[in-house]
Amino acid sequence: MAYRILENPDLESALKTIKEGLMRNHLLIIIGECYIDYEGRSASKLGLGERIVIIKQDGAVLVHRPKGYSPVNWQPSTTTIEVWLRSGEGLSLLAARNRPCEYLRILFTKIFTIIEGVFHDSAEFVMYLSESEIRDIIFENPDLLEPGFKMLEKEKRIGQGAVDIYGLDSNNNHVLVEIKRVMGDREAVLQLYNYVENYRSGVENNVRGILLAPSFTPGALELLAKLKLEFKEIDLRKLRLLSQSSKKKPNSTLFEYMNEKGRD
Amino acid sequence: MAYRILENPDLESALKTIKEGLMRNHLLIIIGECYIDYEGRSASKLGLGERIVIIKQDGAVLVHRPKGYSPVNWQPSTTTIEVWLRSGEGLSLLAARNRPCEYLRILFTKIFTIIEGVFHDSAEFVMYLSESEIRDIIFENPDLLEPGFKMLEKEKRIGQGAVDIYGLDSNNNHVLVEIKRVMGDREAVLQLYNYVENYRSGVENNVRGILLAPSFTPGALELLAKLKLEFKEIDLRKLRLLSQSSKKKPNSTLFEYMNEKGRD
DNA sequence: ACATCTATATCGCCC
DNA sequence: GGGCGATGTAGATGT
Numbered sequence: 001m002a003y004r005i006l007e008n009p010d011l012e013s014a015l016k017t018i019k020e021g022l023m024r025n026h027l028l029i030i031i032g033e034c035y036i037d038y039e040g041r042s043a044s045k046l047g048l049g050e051r052i053v054i055i056k057q058d059g060a061v062l063v064h065r066p067k068g069y070s071p072v073n074w075q076p077s078t079t080t081i082e083v084w085l086r087s088g089e090g091l092s093l094l095a096a097r098n099r100p101c102e103y104l105r106i107l108f109t110k111i112f113t114i115i116e117g118v119f120h121d122s123a124e125f126v127m128y129l130s131e132s133e134i135r136d137i138i139f140e141n142p143d144l145l146e147p148g149f150k151m152l153e154k155e156k157r158i159g160q161g162a163v164d165i166y167g168l169d170s171n172n173n174h175v176l177v178e179i180k181r182v183m184g185d186r187e188a189v190l191q192l193y194n195y196v197e198n199y200r201s202g203v204e205n206n207v208r209g210i211l212l213a214p215s216f217t218p219g220a221l222e223l224l225a226k227l228k229l230e231f232k233e234i235d236l237r238k239l240r241l242l243s244q245s246s247k248k249k250p251n252s253t254l255f256e257y258m259n260e261k262g263r264d
Numbered sequence: 265m266a267y268r269i270l271e272n273p274d275l276e277s278a279l280k281t282i283k284e285g286l287m288r289n290h291l292l293i294i295i296g297e298c299y300i301d302y303e304g305r306s307a308s309k310l311g312l313g314e315r316i317v318i319i320k321q322d323g324a325v326l327v328h329r330p331k332g333y334s335p336v337n338w339q340p341s342t343t344t345i346e347v348w349l350r351s352g353e354g355l356s357l358l359a360a361r362n363r364p365c366e367y368l369r370i371l372f373t374k375i376f377t378i379i380e381g382v383f384h385d386s387a388e389f390v391m392y393l394s395e396s397e398i399r400d401i402i403f404e405n406p407d408l409l410e411p412g413f414k415m416l417e418k419e420k421r422i423g424q425g426a427v428d429i430y431g432l433d434s435n436n437n438h439v440l441v442e443i444k445r446v447m448g449d450r451e452a453v454l455q456l457y458n459y460v461e462n463y464r465s466g467v468e469n470n471v472r473g474i475l476l477a478p479s480f481t482p483g484a485l486e487l488l489a490k491l492k493l494e495f496k497e498i499d500l501r502k503l504r505l506l507s508q509s510s511k512k513k514p515n516s517t518l519f520e521y522m523n524e525k526g527r528d
Numbered sequence: 529a530c531a532t533c534t535a536t537a538t539c540g541c542c543c
Numbered sequence: 544g545g546g547c548g549a550t551g552t553a554g555a556t557g558t
Contacts, residue, residue, distance in 0.1 A: 001297075001314050001376055005269065027330050029293065029316065031379070033265075042391060042536045043504055049385030050265050052293065052318065060333035066291050066383035069324035069340045069548075076333045076534070102536095112265055115295065115377065119330035121313030127551080128307030183553075187529090240307055306551035334534080340548065363542095366551085391536075449544095481544090 003117020011091045014111045018083050018093070021055070021116040028055040032111035034090075036063055038073045040102025046072060053093075053106060055081065057119065061095040061104060075104045129236055129243075131181045135164045137243050138179065138212065138234075142167070144242075145177065145210070145232065159198040161191075164212075174199070175208045184213030184231065189223045196229065267381020275355045278375045282347050282357070285319070285380040292319040296375035298354075300327055302337045304366025310336060317357075317370060319345065321383065325359045325368060339368045393504055395445045399428045401503050402443065402476065406431070408503075409441065409474070409496065427459040428476075438463070439472045448477030448495065453487045460493065 003026075006017050014030075021028045030053040036046040051072075054062040058077040065072050075095040083093045089107065096103040135154060142149040148170030156166035158176070165177035176199060178192040188211055196209035209229040211220070214236050224231050267290075270281050278294075285292045294317040300310040315336075318326040322341040329336050339359040347357045355375065360367040393401070399418060406413040412434030420430035422440070429441035440463060442456040452475055460473035473493040475484070478500050488495050 003295075003376065005271065005377065007269065027316075029295075031267075031293075038536080040536085042501075043393065044389060044391045044536075046389050047387030049387040050383040051385060052291075052383075054316065054328065056328070056331050056333070058331040060331070062328075062333065064318065064320070064326075065385050067320050067322040067324070067341070069320070069326065069338055070536095072389055073536080074333055077331070112267070113269065113379065119314040119316075121315060121329050123311030123313040125336055126309045128303070128309065237305065240303070302551075304551070308551075332533090337551085342548090 001117060001119060003115060003119075006114040006116070007112075009111055009114060011085055011108075011111065014091055014108075014114055015083060015085055017114050017116050018055075018091075021114075022081055022083065024118075025057050025059075026116050027057050027119050029053070029113075029115040030055070030108070030111060031113045032108045034109065035107045036073050037105040037107075038103070041100055044073065048109065050112075055095075059095075063104075063106065073104055075102070079104075129181065129240055131164070131179055133243070134181060134212075134234065134236070134239060135179050137239050138177070139165060141242065144234070144239075145212075146170075149175070158195045161195065163192075163195040163199075169208065173206045173208050174203060175210060177210045177212060179234075180211070180213040181236075182214065184211050184216045184220045186217065186219045186223050188213065189220050189227065189229060192229055193227050265381060265383060267379060270378040270380070271376075273375055273378060275349055275372075275375065278355055278372075278378055279347060279349055281378050281380050282319075282355075286345055286347065288382075289321050289323075290380050291321050291383050293317070293377075293379040294319070294372070294375060295377045296372045298327075298373065299371045300337050301369040301371075302367070305364055308337065312373065314376075319359075323359075327368075327370065337368055339366070343368075393445065393500055395428070395443055398445060398476075398498065398500070398503060399443050401506060402441070402498075403429060405506060408498075408506075409476075410434075413439070422459045423462040425455075425459065427456075427463075433472065437470045437472050438467060439474060441474045441476060443498075444475070444477040445500075446478065448475050448480045448484045450481070450483045450487050452477065453484050453491065453493060456493055457491050 006013060018028060033048060033050050035048055038044045052064045059079045059081060060077040061075040061079060062071045063073040078097040079095045081095045086092045091108040091111065093106040094103060138144050139151050139154055142151050146169065150168045151165065152168060153166040155162040163176045164179040167175050169175050176195050178188060180188050192209045192211050196207055200207045211224065211229060211231040212234050214234055216231060270277060282292060297312060297314050299312055302308045316328045323343045323345060324341040325339040325343060326335045327337040339361065342361045343359045345359045350356045353371065355372040357370040358367060402408050403415050403418055406415050410433065414432045416432060417430040419426040427440045428443045431439050433439050440459050442452060444452045456473045456475050460471055464471045475488060475493060475495040476498050478498055480495060
């Protein structure tokens, strides 16, 4: 990581550093005393105070006060940023964008520190419990679906696609299960419907279709009823805990758990 | 602002500084290379990368990557934070909370810079329009109040105080208008009532009283009815748009507008 | 269809 | 009733 720190710069040096940083699309952290003005879909004003201003490498701007988890003002990366000295007043920074037309203006009266540099971070952000993870957990725990269920096949090919789970219920009905990680909508229902209809045409037995999702849109519920398909809510949190505990025995405290987890 | 900067600290020094900062409820900005683990309502994992971690004075934790306006991970201020060295691996930071039970774990493999200090920021954050701005806009646009209204005076002194707007309706009734920037409550109604009663005693004509606010408490509505006063909801958003377009002819670019605004 | 982005408002919950 | 946190999603928009 290539970066530099400017401590207690005069405003001219600060201006120079910020301009260079902006030109090179570097990340800037500016710590200083400032006023803030925002106007756009809403509007706000903030008096003088010591704050952290972050300008990211894609132009996103954040203003953070010393407390609270959310920024007091911000501007997404669709921003053009200008910065200039306003003699006798301070250093003015304007982050503006057109759609929607909004501006964020920051007037620094003092700048304590500027950090300017390039951050390298190409790691992928992974949300746990992907659809396939959910499928695996359900497959390993058939009772989560319904008592006496017999899991037969994951990703069973049907027509062009593949249904997440194929199995038999306690009455030996064929069952196709489609899983969604997010709220089940009409589209998910139709997807399941296509599998069921396609599969039904090849067998004599009754074929059930079940949609599994953390929640369902009203439209999806309506369509499920109309198409005589079933649904079941899954609790992602419980699923996660289940997948953990199946891997190892539970710890008495969160911190113990954390420490163990750290040692993996 | 009292703060210090640690450049390229070894992990022991970093640990010491972070612990001190946490103990004193100081704000910490940690720039380093780290892994992130989150687990709670959802769960996520993020591989190695250079990031900014901010621990605020109330314990809120933010992790920012070099791009994007939103934090990749965070923890609100209801957090307890622990930090320790994990030999051969790095510096581990755990921010956990109970309701909902969630943890955020950061493992720093390198720490480039730490800023630790106290930020002073007691300024009030004001959203939307000020009461006087609202008053001015309404005054300039009488039809917003009601068709055919004639504006006569702003801040008309009545007794000890001053009512926001005084004017005549289309039937030449005297009208007193009290404006509130936030939800109108009983107190606002009483304020208006006092003006109306006070003013009424000096004139023969009918005197109307109108309370203007973005919304009203049930108690306020009840009291308004009882005191035979009127109310009208104002849409702050529309007002703001109106004030923008009426103030000036539109500028060809946002920057022109900004520069003009800056010279005020 | 898909991914990517954004929320500056509202709701709900805790105090 | 007020203040703060959630939306660690839902919807919207662009490709």
